[in-house]
Amino acid sequence: MTDDAENALLVAMKGVTKRFTGVVxxxxxxxxxxxxxxxxxxxxxxxxxxxxxxxxxxxxxxxxGTITIRGVAKNFSSxxxxxxxxxxxxxxxxxxxxxxxxxxxxxxxxxxxxxxxxRNEIVRRITDLSEQYGLRVxxxxxxxxxxxxxQQRVAILQMLFRKANILILDEPTAVLTPQEAERxxxxxxxxxxxxxxxxxxxxxxxxxxxxxxxxxxxRKGHVAGRVDTKSTSREQLAExxxxxxxxxxxxxxxxxxxxxxxxxxxxxxxxxxxxPAVNRLTLDIREHExxxxxxxxxxGQQELCEALxxxxxxxxxxxxxxxxxxxxLAPRTFIDRGxxxxxxxxxxxxxxxxxxxxxxxxxxxxxxxxxxxGYLIDWKHVFEFARSLVSRYSVSTPSLYTPVxxxxxxxxxxxxxxxxxxxxxxxxxxxxxxxxxxxSATRFVREQLLxxxxxxxxxxxxxxxxxxxxxxxxxxxxxxxxxxxxIIGDPSAVTLETIGxxxxxxxxxxxxxxxxxxxxxx
Amino acid sequence: MxxxxxxxxxxxxxxxxxxxxxxxxxxxxxPAFSLVAALxxxxxxxxxxxxxxxxxxxxxxxxxxxxxxxxxxxxxKAIPLSMAAIAVMLCFTMLVYNIGAEGQIFMxxxxxxxxxxxxxxDNAPAMLLMMAAAAGIAGGVWAAMAGYLRARWNVNEIIxxxxxxxxxxxxxxxxxxxxxxxxxxxxxxxxxxxxxAARLPLLFGxxxxxxxxxxxxxxxxxxxxxxxxRWGYEIRVLGENPKAAGFAGINYVRxxxxxxFISGAIAGIAGMCEVSGLQGxxxxxxxxxxxxxxxxxxxxxxxxxxxxxxxxxxxxALLVGGETLQIVMRLPLSSTLILQGLILFFVxxxxxxxxxxxxxxxxxx
Numbered sequence: 001m002t003d004d005a006e007n008a009l010l011v012a013m014k015g016v017t018k019r020f021t022g023v024v025x026x027x028x029x030x031x032x033x034x035x036x037x038x039x040x041x042x043x044x045x046x047x048x049x050x051x052x053x054x055x056x057x058x059x060x061x062x063x064x065g066t067i068t069i070r071g072v073a074k075n076f077s078s079x080x081x082x083x084x085x086x087x088x089x090x091x092x093x094x095x096x097x098x099x100x101x102x103x104x105x106x107x108x109x110x111x112x113x114x115x116x117x118x119r120n121e122i123v124r125r126i127t128d129l130s131e132q133y134g135l136r137v138x139x140x141x142x143x144x145x146x147x148x149x150x151q152q153r154v155a156i157l158q159m160l161f162r163k164a165n166i167l168i169l170d171e172p173t174a175v176l177t178p179q180e181a182e183r184x185x186x187x188x189x190x191x192x193x194x195x196x197x198x199x200x201x202x203x204x205x206x207x208x209x210x211x212x213x214x215x216x217x218x219r220k221g222h223v224a225g226r227v228d229t230k231s232t233s234r235e236q237l238a239e240x241x242x243x244x245x246x247x248x249x250x251x252x253x254x255x256x257x258x259x260x261x262x263x264x265x266x267x268x269x270x271x272x273x274x275x276p277a278v279n280r281l282t283l284d285i286r287e288h289e290x291x292x293x294x295x296x297x298x299x300g301q302q303e304l305c306e307a308l309x310x311x312x313x314x315x316x317x318x319x320x321x322x323x324x325x326x327x328x329l330a331p332r333t334f335i336d337r338g339x340x341x342x343x344x345x346x347x348x349x350x351x352x353x354x355x356x357x358x359x360x361x362x363x364x365x366x367x368x369x370x371x372x373x374g375y376l377i378d379w380k381h382v383f384e385f386a387r388s389l390v391s392r393y394s395v396s397t398p399s400l401y402t403p404v405x406x407x408x409x410x411x412x413x414x415x416x417x418x419x420x421x422x423x424x425x426x427x428x429x430x431x432x433x434x435x436x437x438x439x440s441a442t443r444f445v446r447e448q449l450l451x452x453x454x455x456x457x458x459x460x461x462x463x464x465x466x467x468x469x470x471x472x473x474x475x476x477x478x479x480x481x482x483x484x485x486x487i488i489g490d491p492s493a494v495t496l497e498t499i500g501x502x503x504x505x506x507x508x509x510x511x512x513x514x515x516x517x518x519x520x521x522x
Numbered sequence: 523m524x525x526x527x528x529x530x531x532x533x534x535x536x537x538x539x540x541x542x543x544x545x546x547x548x549x550x551x552x553p554a555f556s557l558v559a560a561l562x563x564x565x566x567x568x569x570x571x572x573x574x575x576x577x578x579x580x581x582x583x584x585x586x587x588x589x590x591x592x593x594x595x596x597x598x599k600a601i602p603l604s605m606a607a608i609a610v611m612l613c614f615t616m617l618v619y620n621i622g623a624e625g626q627i628f629m630x631x632x633x634x635x636x637x638x639x640x641x642x643x644d645n646a647p648a649m650l651l652m653m654a655a656a657a658g659i660a661g662g663v664w665a666a667m668a669g670y671l672r673a674r675w676n677v678n679e680i681i682x683x684x685x686x687x688x689x690x691x692x693x694x695x696x697x698x699x700x701x702x703x704x705x706x707x708x709x710x711x712x713x714x715x716x717x718x719a720a721r722l723p724l725l726f727g728x729x730x731x732x733x734x735x736x737x738x739x740x741x742x743x744x745x746x747x748x749x750x751x752r753w754g755y756e757i758r759v760l761g762e763n764p765k766a767a768g769f770a771g772i773n774y775v776r777x778x779x780x781x782x783f784i785s786g787a788i789a790g791i792a793g794m795c796e797v798s799g800l801q802g803x804x805x806x807x808x809x810x811x812x813x814x815x816x817x818x819x820x821x822x823x824x825x826x827x828x829x830x831x832x833x834x835x836x837x838x839a840l841l842v843g844g845e846t847l848q849i850v851m852r853l854p855l856s857s858t859l860i861l862q863g864l865i866l867f868f869v870x871x872x873x874x875x876x877x878x879x880x881x882x883x884x885x886x887x
Contacts, residue, residue, distance in 0.1 A: 332771030
């Protein structure tokens with residue numbers, strides 16, 4: 001490449017290598033961003049995408065390799081340096097202060113702020129930027145009151161406010177509704193039309209195909225390929241990601257559902273802030289059935305799952321297992337009766353990050369025989385159990401004594417899934433079980449859920465991935481603001497538009513021509 | 523408003539990076555290096571006071587380990603330290619910050635003295651058992667009060683246990699200055715000497731008492747409890763991730779109160795050992811701040827009960843050596859406390875290198 005072409009690049013990373021103790025996260029990676037392009041970074045979990053972008057954002061320092069920004073060699077020692085060079089990153093978990101207002105969040109981490117904050121000036125700039133990029137948000141709103149989609153707009157605004165013209169978006173659509181995702185894509189195209197460069201990290205191949213110009217695929221820390229989006233296909237990208245062909249379709253044998261296993265009868269549940277998060281909701285799940293639950297994040301799914309697994313008190317209503325009310329019983333009784341919950345927050349709720357694989361494997365059974373013998377834990381037995389769990393659910397870990405905080409997202413999920421599913425549960429409540437996982441781990445998780453369905457479990461699957469819900473669910477419930485918008489009896493025959501309308505708050509009975517067989521509820 | 527950047531700060535710059543996992547050799551190298559760094563810093567401080575650090579350190583070492591008497595004095599101090607450290611270790615394992623071991627020691631001492639005063643028995647084992655039971659209950663209840671407040675109303679246990687310390691210390695002063703003062707004490711704030719039946723047997727003809735066995739027994743007991751029992755597992759999960767504990771149906775409220783009670787009971791029994799084994803009476807200022815120093819011991823031991831035994835001996839030696847500094851080198855007591863503080867400061871500060879590393883590099887421009 002000539003010097004001129006080099007200087008025209010916004011970002012040029014060359015020969016970047018980064019090792020952690022015993023692990024090569026990136027090896028000899030080249031990556032660049034041209035002005036006005038969307039460059040997708042694709043790869044399985046643990047392929048090194050986050051490490052590479054954290055290096056570009058100044059969070060890590062590369063062991064080898066160079067970073068050039070607009071032709072100038074740079075050596076970032078912190079995100080501040082990267083920000084000063086015009087790089088902005090929107091993480092999956094937004095770096096916002098929930099208790100502060102939108103405008104206050106804009107100046108987070110900036111130097112040279114006058115002692116008396118120039119609020120009006122800040123608000124005016126927010127308004128200008130909002131209009132320019134279609135990022136509608138109220139500068140005076142408290143961040144905690146905003147929806148996830150709005151918070152993401154604030155996070156993007158924060159970067160634009162710092163005059164970032166190289167924007168790294170880490171799985172931005174994972175938390176958005178289809179409609180919100182559309183708006184984000186418009187914002188992205190506005191940015192690129194002004195010559196900004198966007199790095200788009202995603203697992204969703206459809207989006208990558210639709211909105212990006214080039215795709216770089218990482219595999220095991222190496223660049224596995226770089227293609228122009230125009231001249232590639234979903235299948236080719238998937239192949240490059242995995243190194244082998246993994247078919248996209250998943251076979252779901254037809255099984256006649258059995259008896260009702262778990263029922264929620266007009267349950268009302270309060271959220272953490274004391275307002276009803278689930279409102280007089282009724283649903284049931286049967287044997288050999290996966291009930292999908294669709295909804296925009298934060299519409300009561302979490303509270304519903306917690307109520308159904310005994311972790312959250314009901315304000316009113318009943319949870320019934322096999323015909324007997326169980327609401328009000330201790331959480332452990334729910335576990336002992338075979339209700340298993342796979343929470344979305346793996347490290348925060350489902351696992352104990354500082355404890356090792358072995359210790360985490362018995363979190364749901366340490367009190368019962370044969371793991372426990374009297375008051376003692378039989379660690380020899382635990383070792384055998386953990387070893388079989390790890391091999392049966394193909395958890396890749398250096399040893400059973402590795403703290404689980406060091407496992408990758410996919411392996412964390414396999415470990416947790418194995419723990420929850422290993423002793424034939426009656427009910428499985430799975431919240432975002434494939435969130436953030438790579439293609440093969442995702443496939444594995446889905447197969448396990450189908451396996452439980454085959455074995456007779458009643459499965460509640462909460463997901464934001466509509467394709468996943470449509471492919472796995474026997475029936476699909478849609479929730480909005482804690483209320484059930486309806487249950488679709490034949491998910492394969494429904495249109496995405498109908499689901500989108502329901503997610504946005506339209507009850508199924510008010511939709512003029514909802515395609516597909518419908519079953520009313522509530 | 524300008525958007526600024528950090529000015530380039532010279533030729534060599536450094537960043538702090540997270541380690542993925544601490545190499546095993548660092549587990550020992552870091553605390554050892556921290557200890558050396560503390561002693562070196564202490565040496566500078568001793569030199570500033572006009573004392574030869576080498577002389578001071580070797581005098582301290584000889585005083586603590588040089589002869590039978592020194593060793594026995596070191597162990598005498600290590601006994602209450604290790605018991606109190608086991609007490610706070612249990613709480614810290616669950617991330618409940620009981621810093622009230624000192625008060626619980628005092629409550630245990632008061633209760634055992636009360637038993638001696640009001641229910642004297644002539645049978646030594648019976649007398650000692652009654653004293654230990656009373657001390658355990660008194661210390662346990664004292665701590666469990668803070669535990670209950672924490673569990674029920676989320677009252678910060680650091681504040682409540684700290685405050686309860688002062689109440690306990692002054693409560694004891696009330697008794698030894700007032701109703702329980704020995705008329706024959708010539709006005710000193712102390713009770714009458716305990717009868718022989720209320721004295722813990724001494725060992726090897728030294729001042730070391732049976733509390734030594736109690737300390738070793740408790741260390742082994744809690745090692746087993748924490749590592750091998752269901753309850754120990756629950757405590758660890760509660761400490762590491764309370765959310766995951768709730769998810770597994772582990773009862774937080776009950777365990778906070780229980781852990782605080784047990785912790786207070788151990789500290790209370792440490793207090794009983796101190797008055798029954800060493801002092802033979804209840805007297806003003808009988809504890810040299812063991813309940814506070816125990817916090818240091820527990821942290822330095824990384825909450826390992828067996829390590830607590832060894833670290834207690836080390837700190838006990840430091841206390842004995844410190845007394846020598848006062849006598850031989852004519853340094854104030856506070857100089858010992860400064861040395862202790864330095865050690866804690868460096869060892870806890872060194873922890874950062876377990877999870878982070880510093881990377882130096884040349885600045886390009």
